[in-house]
Amino acid sequence: MPVYKEVSELPHCGSCGKLVSVGGIRVERLGHTLVFCTERCIQVFDTYKVPKYGEAALWQESIVR
Numbered sequence: 001m002p003v004y005k006e007v008s009e010l011p012h013c014g015s016c017g018k019l020v021s022v023g024g025i026r027v028e029r030l031g032h033t034l035v036f037c038t039e040r041c042i043q044v045f046d047t048y049k050v051p052k053y054g055e056a057a058l059w060q061e062s063i064v065r
């Protein structure tokens, strides 16, 4: 029997905030493992969010623990 995680434990895309239930792309950023739904979202994070917000661009919901 597979064990499913509670929805609240699933990570959200670090860029658009969408729930990433299956797949998702994990990348190391700012010392954390973050999850994103698409390459495009990683691009937005790197080229827009981080330069603009710095550390504040990190969402707790997208950090993989």
Ligand SMILES: [Zn+2]
Binding pocket: 013, 014, 015, 016, 017, 018, 036, 037, 038, 041
């Ligand atoms: Zn996304």
